[in-house]
Amino acid sequence: xxxxxxxxxxxxxxxxxxxxxxxxxxxxxxxxxxxxxxxxxxxxxxxxxxxxxxxxxxxxxxxxxxxxxxxxxxxxxxxxxxxxxxxxxxxxxxxxxxxxxxxxxxxxxxxxxxxxxxxxxxxxxxxxxxxxxxxxxxxxxxxxxxxxxxxxxxxxxxxxxxxxxxxxxxxxxxxxxxxxxxxxxxxxxxxxxxxxxxxxxxxxxxxxxxxxxxxxxxxxxxxxxxxxxxxxxxxxxxxxxxxxxxxxxxxxxxxxxxxxxxxxxxxxxxxxxxxxxxxxxxxxxxxxxxxxxxxxxxxxxxxxxxxxxxxxxxxxxxxxxxxxxxxxxxxxxxxxxxxxxxxxxxxxxxxxxxxxxxxxxxxxxxxxxxxxxxxxxxxxxxxxxxxxxxxxxxxxxxxxxxxxxxxxxxxxxxxxxxxxxxxxxxxxxxxxxxxxxxxxxxxxxxxxxxxxxxxxxxxxxxxxxxxxxxxxxxxxxxxxxxxxxxxxxxxxxxxxx
Amino acid sequence: xxxxxxxxxxxxxxxxxxxxxxxxxxxxxxxxxxxxxxxxxxxxxxxxxxxxxxxxxxxxxxxxxxxxxxxxxxxxxxxxxxxxxxxxxxxxxxxxxxxxxxxxxxxxxxxxxxxxxxxxxxxxxxxxxxxxxxxxxxxxxxxxxxxxxxxxxxxxxxxxxxxxxxxxxxxxxxxxxxxxxxxxxxxxxxxxxxxx
Numbered sequence: 001x002x003x004x005x006x007x008x009x010x011x012x013x014x015x016x017x018x019x020x021x022x023x024x025x026x027x028x029x030x031x032x033x034x035x036x037x038x039x040x041x042x043x044x045x046x047x048x049x050x051x052x053x054x055x056x057x058x059x060x061x062x063x064x065x066x067x068x069x070x071x072x073x074x075x076x077x078x079x080x081x082x083x084x085x086x087x088x089x090x091x092x093x094x095x096x097x098x099x100x101x102x103x104x105x106x107x108x109x110x111x112x113x114x115x116x117x118x119x120x121x122x123x124x125x126x127x128x129x130x131x132x133x134x135x136x137x138x139x140x141x142x143x144x145x146x147x148x149x150x151x152x153x154x155x156x157x158x159x160x161x162x163x164x165x166x167x168x169x170x171x172x173x174x175x176x177x178x179x180x181x182x183x184x185x186x187x188x189x190x191x192x193x194x195x196x197x198x199x200x201x202x203x204x205x206x207x208x209x210x211x212x213x214x215x216x217x218x219x220x221x222x223x224x225x226x227x228x229x230x231x232x233x234x235x236x237x238x239x240x241x242x243x244x245x246x247x248x249x250x251x252x253x254x255x256x257x258x259x260x261x262x263x264x265x266x267x268x269x270x271x272x273x274x275x276x277x278x279x280x281x282x283x284x285x286x287x288x289x290x291x292x293x294x295x296x297x298x299x300x301x302x303x304x305x306x307x308x309x310x311x312x313x314x315x316x317x318x319x320x321x322x323x324x325x326x327x328x329x330x331x332x333x334x335x336x337x338x339x340x341x342x343x344x345x346x347x348x349x350x351x352x353x354x355x356x357x358x359x360x361x362x363x364x365x366x367x368x369x370x371x372x373x374x375x376x377x378x379x380x381x382x383x384x385x386x387x388x389x390x391x392x393x394x395x396x397x398x399x400x401x402x403x404x405x406x407x408x409x410x411x412x413x414x415x416x417x418x419x420x421x422x423x424x425x426x427x428x429x430x431x432x433x434x435x436x437x438x439x440x441x442x443x444x445x446x447x448x449x450x451x452x453x454x455x456x457x458x459x460x461x462x463x464x465x466x467x468x469x470x471x472x473x474x475x476x477x478x479x480x481x482x483x484x485x486x487x488x489x490x491x492x493x494x495x496x497x
Numbered sequence: 498x499x500x501x502x503x504x505x506x507x508x509x510x511x512x513x514x515x516x517x518x519x520x521x522x523x524x525x526x527x528x529x530x531x532x533x534x535x536x537x538x539x540x541x542x543x544x545x546x547x548x549x550x551x552x553x554x555x556x557x558x559x560x561x562x563x564x565x566x567x568x569x570x571x572x573x574x575x576x577x578x579x580x581x582x583x584x585x586x587x588x589x590x591x592x593x594x595x596x597x598x599x600x601x602x603x604x605x606x607x608x609x610x611x612x613x614x615x616x617x618x619x620x621x622x623x624x625x626x627x628x629x630x631x632x633x634x635x636x637x638x639x640x641x642x643x644x645x646x647x648x649x650x651x652x653x654x655x656x657x658x659x660x661x662x663x664x665x666x667x668x669x670x671x672x673x674x675x676x677x678x679x680x681x682x683x684x685x686x687x688x689x690x691x692x693x
Contacts, residue, residue, distance in 0.1 A: 213662070215661060236658070236661050236662075238625065238661070239625075239626065254656075254658075257656070258656060259656070279654070281633070281656060281657065283626065283629055284626055297626075297630070299630075299633050299657070301650065304633075326630040326633065326634060328626055328627070328629075328630045329626050342626070342627065344627075344630060344634070348586055348587060348588055348631060348634060349585075349586035349587070351627050351630075376623070376627075378623075378624040378626060378627045379624055379626065392624060393624075404624070428624045428625075429624070429625075471625050472625065472626075
């Protein structure tokens with residue numbers, strides 16, 4: 001049997017002798033492993049005098065992910081029974097792209113002409129071909145119903161890993177693509193044991209087409225398809241935030257003349273004001289993980305700062321971080337016990353990210369501020385699966401003004417190790433995917449603006465939506481159960497193992 | 498409606514009809530001219546001309562006063578509504594801004610019924626939520642400045658648009674300088690502003 005690279009080889013790049021027994025390709029603790037690797041590899045920080053301008057002390061600026069083994073996966077053209085080859089090709093295209101975008105496989109798309117799956121999977125052939133995983137799919141149409149049957153074969157162990165048969169709406173059904181995405185995530189789950197992110201959506205805001213002065217909320221699928229407009233206020237609609245179950249979306253609108261927080265029920269499109277009454281301006285809503293409470297930025301005469309509010313009962317406005325200097329942009333930790341937020345207390349030109357208990361309490365500086373050097377750090381977002389906080393910013397000086405990058409601070413390391421994920425252009429508004437591995441952000445490059453996605457494990461970037469002046473990107477939770485905005489698919493059965 | 502009841506002579510009648518035809522603004526009803534018997538037509542004409550001159554001068558004076566008041570009110574409104582500008586990433590009042598705000602103080606003192614909404618803005622650099630906070634800081638520091646002169650804070654409200662509504666499009670110093678600002682919107686008492 002061919003020796004297989006594994007996630008374990010990360011810790012000792014020279015070793016590649018792990019056999020089938022060490023079959024964990026991408027271990028759950030992958031990112032932690034990488035961070036540990038980086039920690040071990042980090043050179044002693046140079047003295048301040050030697051640091052290039054704009055560089056942040058203690059930040060690992062180089063992505064050292066070359067040792068990460070990405071298993072090759074071949075996906076055969078999907079057969080069809082009782083359905084058109086076009087449908088098969090359409091579904092195959094979506095699944096192949098989803099698996100590629102999962103960044104967990106190296107997709108083999110130029111398949112040899114001689115493959116033959118009619119007599120069962122030729123494991124030896126695929127093994128020689130250098131493939132670790134093989135996906136076979138069939139679109140079936142039986143008595144008006146469609147199904148997508150998929151099999152995942154483990155070439156290394158020469159066995160079928162899993163197979164499943166999933167109901168599939170018609171290609172012109174609004175829930176069609178999301179149903180296919182869900183199958184893609186099932187395949188990722190079979191292979192890695194971890195949740196994929198194909199069945200997710202990203203909310204953002206941008207100038208309305210035809211009305212550039214207004215900003216409206218839009219949603220797009222994780223593969224960049226199916227972009228659609230959610231608000232029609234012809235005003236300023238900003239900072240969308242998904243509810244923890246993906247069924248609702250909160251955002252701030254100026255339509256009453258004063259910015260207030262509204263919530264849209266995605267299945268019905270109904271909207272209500274969820275913030276407290278009063279004259280104050282309300283910005284940056286963030287849902288508590290239990291969904292019944294929000295934290296947001298309140299700006300009112302005599303009381304401004306990060307507050308919490310019970311939206312289930314419409315009560316109990318609490319000031320969590322007040323004071324003279326603005327405290328803004330709250331983001332809950334995955335367990336809801338901690339809030340990250342931004343404070344301008346060190347100066348209006350040097351906003352910094354802090355953390356505090358979500359009931360209020362001791363506030364701790366998180367971003368890499370150093371006296372005399374400045375630094376501009378905003379847009380915190382807490383990983384939904386770990387103690388990592390992403391944020392945007394940089395050391396701001398004459399040369400680097402406006403040059404912001406995406407950072408991750410790992411709060412599980414003793415020194416809150418920082419990793420910089422972007423290295424070119426200007427980057428803002430990071431938001432974690434539900435896998436705690438991918439991040440979406442607003443990017444500015446020499447050739448234009450757009451929404452980008454970066455995989456924190458491989459450093460790989462892709463463009464989600466090109467040439468849009470989008471901001472306030474927010475990644476949904478996994479929508480495999482609810483279907484997301486404008487979708488109405490039924491629940492899918494779990495695939496067999 | 499002109500009242501011609503007191504009209505005695507043909508000259509006067511024709512003058513008043515002409516006066517009626519000119520229409521607005523409606524003039525005061527001319528004082529009825531007591532015509533002593535035995536006056537010559539020339540004397541009557543002189544008397545009418547003198548009276549007309551007197552009324553013209555009153556009207557001119559009134560008009561001049563009204564125009565001066567309007568000019569002063571317009572200037573006061575412009576003073577109130579004049580945009581003030583800020584340095585990059587700053588919400589502190591600069592010396593140039595201070596002069597503009599002191600002028601507003603005078604107008605606001607002379608017009609206790611006037612209320613203002615301060616609309617804070619930022620240039621496009623920086624993240625959007627930060628810029629909303631910065632716009633609020635700028636509006637707040639303007640309000641703080643005004644209330645330090647004894648004006649009631651109840652007369653002022655504020656809203657921040659951050660970087661969302663630039664006064665000038667463009668990614669250059671000129672546009673940025675024009676976009677770092679607080680605009681002033683009169684929300685009450687705007688119809689009866691008087692000069693200070």
